[in-house]
Amino acid sequence: MSDFETSINSLDLGLFQRIPSQSTEMDKASLLAIQAAVRELVPKYRYLEIGSYLGGSIQPHLLDPRCRRIYSIDKRPPQQPDARGYDWRYENNSTERMLAKLRDVAEDLSKIVTIDGDTRDVAVENVSEPVDLCFIDGEHTDIAAIADFKFCLDILEDNGAIVFHDAHIVYNGIADVLTMLRDAGKSFNAYVLPHTVFVVEIGDFPVRENHHVARLAADNSHSYLFALRDNDQFRRFANRFPFGLMRRLITKVRAGNVSK
Numbered sequence: 001m002s003d004f005e006t007s008i009n010s011l012d013l014g015l016f017q018r019i020p021s022q023s024t025e026m027d028k029a030s031l032l033a034i035q036a037a038v039r040e041l042v043p044k045y046r047y048l049e050i051g052s053y054l055g056g057s058i059q060p061h062l063l064d065p066r067c068r069r070i071y072s073i074d075k076r077p078p079q080q081p082d083a084r085g086y087d088w089r090y091e092n093n094s095t096e097r098m099l100a101k102l103r104d105v106a107e108d109l110s111k112i113v114t115i116d117g118d119t120r121d122v123a124v125e126n127v128s129e130p131v132d133l134c135f136i137d138g139e140h141t142d143i144a145a146i147a148d149f150k151f152c153l154d155i156l157e158d159n160g161a162i163v164f165h166d167a168h169i170v171y172n173g174i175a176d177v178l179t180m181l182r183d184a185g186k187s188f189n190a191y192v193l194p195h196t197v198f199v200v201e202i203g204d205f206p207v208r209e210n211h212h213v214a215r216l217a218a219d220n221s222h223s224y225l226f227a228l229r230d231n232d233q234f235r236r237f238a239n240r241f242p243f244g245l246m247r248r249l250i251t252k253v254r255a256g257n258v259s260k
């Protein structure tokens with residue numbers, strides 16, 4: 001067995017070691033588990049991600065001999081809106097910088113196609129082959145997450161997976177796309193993996209049957225508590241003076257705190 005096979009089959013986080021990735025250790029384990037599942041389902045798979053920054057989440061796919069193509073879509077704005085209410089800034093964010101970093105991971109970058117832009121402006125024809133696995137980690141707003149998901153649906157194979165990062169931030173967008181799939185009568189399966197990785201399997205694409213994915217999904221207390229605790233800042237804020245006082249007064253007037 002090659003070093004890569006051993007590493008991916010043991011979810012070795014060393015596969016992320018060359019370039020820092022914007023994710024927790026548990027997120028990385030979940031992403032590797034999904035990759036292990038996809039490479040079993042499609043031995044020559046294609047991967048697309050929206051939001052690549054320095055290439056941290058690309059590196060395990062770049063190293064994977066079973067990954068035949070990587071599409072990276074990134075708008076690279078100096079700052080991006082965020083559903084938490086403040087803009088995020090990414091300094092020195094460029095495709096050239098990402099490619100230079102990826103060259104430290106593997107010499108041959110010929111399977112990578114980079115597209116500078118936003119899925120709301122990029123034509124689907126820019127992705128010239130159907131993709132098996134999409135990873136959405138671009139602008140962290142519900143509107144952008146919905147647009148990214150629709151783009152992914154357009155370029156996905158009939159059976160494939162679309163995965164969101166930071167699901168605890170773009171949860172309203174995720175809820176909307178699941179409603180959209182239900183209304184369209186699409187066959188799908190959706191579930192969360194620790195900490196913030198949300199998987200939508202489209203059609204017959206049982207990522208969840210991989211033993212690593214199944215174990216992580218069964219251990220999803222991590223996702224639940226991480227999401228609630230990360231968002232707890234908003235509850236603490238809402239309970240603080242004077243907002244807490246105002247909310248308590250409104251609740252009292254409306255008798256919203258009375259059980260009959």
Ligand SMILES: C[S@@+](CC[C@H](N)C(=O)[O-])C[C@H]1O[C@@H](n2cnc3c(N)ncnc32)[C@H](O)[C@@H]1O
Pocket residue numbers: 020021022023050051052053054055056057073074075076077080090093117118119137138139144
């Ligand atoms: C959280 S970082 C991606 C991190 C990367 N996936 C990793 O794990 O290392 C978000 C990236 O999304 C990009 N971005 C921001 N707005 C975008 C948009 N509207 N469309 C596509 N990409 C966007 C930013 O330029 C940034 O590089």
